[in-house]
Amino acid sequence: MSASNFIDHVRLCSRSGKGGSGAISFRREKHVPRGGPDGGNGGRGGHVIVRGNSQLWTLLHLRYRKHIIAGVGESGGGMRSSGAQGKDEIIEVPLGTIIRDAETNEIRAEITEHDEEIIITPGGRGGLGNENFKTAVNQTPRFAQPGEPGMEEWLVLELKLLADVGLVGFPNAGKSTLLSSISAARPEIADYPFTTLVPNLGVVSYYDNRSFVMADIPGIIEGAAEGKGLGLRFLRHIERNSMLLFMIPADTEDVQEEYRVLRGELEQYNPELLDKHHILAITKTDMLDEEMMEEFKEDLPEGVKTLFISSITQTNLDQLKDAIWQGLNAPEDDK
Template structure:
């Protein structure tokens, strides 16, 4: 999933169709010269609909779509015939897509299941034909109801990556390397900060043909929740993860301090993130001997399961996957 192809934010104008007008018509047959009103109702305007598609991973196909316009409903006809509804526009989106009103930033809904359909912008209702307005005192109404106009609104779609485990850490903590070793994913890896500019997903194989999905999320820096660095672009992806795996390198100056900074940034962005299951992995542990590991274990954050791992030598990776699987199924 290259950075040029991963789009997790789009904004477009959504315009539903207007309803058709009701018809004004009277029965006129050879032997029924004054048959009374029989004008039909107008058709409904077309909806703009979002539909979940599990085969999509990005909003790239919507990047250049600035206007989505549904067709209008048809006017009613004679013999009480209802006009045809306007054709609905169905937009397929990845699971984890959140729809917002661009002007108010109000969250409208979220698509989380394959095949799930939600009406984004409803079409206008069709107007009633004059047949509906016949009364005992007015048996020949010469008026009908106009159709409701369609709605026009600016919409924002945001994608939150759906994964079982989200990797959380500072830039260059080894998240991409770990994902590439545990799965078949091939994220860009280099020895400088912000190599990862977009989330990468990998399917991690487990025992007895089981598996879980892990997401390598762009690195956090202090102040990210206020927009520094890559800002909050990546933080929304963490919201959809079941488990947060904090990754801190063994050569960090102060592992507990780094963990506390990461935790604080998540808290500032969304305090509910602290309710998620948390695990800690000390990466690059091939640099440590057993005695040093014991010393470091004394000063690690309390109350969080931890593992010393190395993506290069694959040290501790089996135990880490065991802990993750146990947490996912507890």
């Protein structure tokens, strides 16, 4: 999917329906001269509802739909007939979508399951008909309730991709090449920074018909947590990944420094990201001979599982999938 089609942030106006008014009505039958009140209740106004859809992975369909307007409830009628409810307006969103109040930035809802539905802007209640106000003192009430007004509010929908593994690295670290090598995804690949402008998802096949989902996140640069480069726009996608795969190319000048910067950007954005299980992959190792490989190992960061891989020559890709699978299925205490 092209960059122009990947939309992960939209702002829209949500307006629920007004409730219908209760009816003022009295029974009129041939042999019942004083039949009493029989005004029915008004119908509820339509809700604005958010529903999860696992077949969607972008908010593109909402990009130009700035106003979501639910139907109004109908008024009640005589003979205790209630008014029809207003039509609900349903917004389908990808899994991983967060709905925020545009003014307060408060999280109002979070969609993580297919067909999960949350009423985000409730419709107004219908008014009670005059039948409900009959008392021993007032047996012919000539009043009824009006329907409650609907609500109007501005909302922000923000998508955070759901994936098992998130690829974290500087531009040109080989993330897209790895994804295309071990999954059916075909991200754009080129030898220049920020080739990847949108996240790409790929399903990686494992043994016995098992699989996991890998997300190629656009490259991070120093200062990304402060908005530099693609900045905060895509750092949020890493929050929903179960584990992280740090990727550093073999032609980097200082592996430990690059690893430190990557961890620092994640920590500055959200310190909880460092609590995720993670491993380190040294990419493009087809450029190294055995002697260079041994020298490289001496400069690796301590305390993190590290693998040397090459997507071009398929070196250690099976071992990488084994390490990822073990990490995804390790007990919580071991992560």
